[in-house]
Amino acid sequence: MAAGPIGRWPSLAAxxxxxxxxxxxxxxxCIGRSAQQDPHQMRLPCTGYTGGTSGSPWIxxxxxxxxxxxxxxxxxxHQRGGDxxxxxxxxxxxxxxxxxxxxxxxQGG
Numbered sequence: 001m002a003a004g005p006i007g008r009w010p011s012l013a014a015x016x017x018x019x020x021x022x023x024x025x026x027x028x029x030c031i032g033r034s035a036q037q038d039p040h041q042m043r044l045p046c047t048g049y050t051g052g053t054s055g056s057p058w059i060x061x062x063x064x065x066x067x068x069x070x071x072x073x074x075x076x077x078h079q080r081g082g083d084x085x086x087x088x089x090x091x092x093x094x095x096x097x098x099x100x101x102x103x104x105x106x107q108g109g
Contacts, residue, residue: 014060014072016044016088022052034058034072041077043089049075050085058090 014034030046037043044058054075062069073090 014044014058016046016049016056016058016075022050024052028053037078037089041089041091042073043078043087044073045087047086049088053088056088 014032016030016032028048030049032045034042034044049056056075057071058073058075059069060072072093075088075090077091078089
């Protein structure tokens with residue numbers, strides 16, 4: 001598998017594949033459009049992403065047939081992932097993340 005898009009996007013359709021929110025019995029997900037928060041982070045509006053969803057991946061270019069896509073971020077960062085359950089944040093994935101990914105793939109990870 002090749003590394004996906006890396007860099008900064010002014011606006012990108014993405015899905016947040018949520019983990020189980022605190023006390024939740026089912027995982028949550030949403031589809032939204034990312035936007036720049038600041039020079040180092042982006043935000044994604046997703047309702048109901050409370051405690052327990054940190055680390056949830058942001059996925060783009062999802063292929064419904066293969067159920068694959070590219071992870072472009074994870075919930076975390078600004079205000080520990082957000083100061084509201086309706087907006088989440090992620091650092092941009094840059095060259096360092098690509099290098100880490102490629103190193104893991106090369107080692108069979």
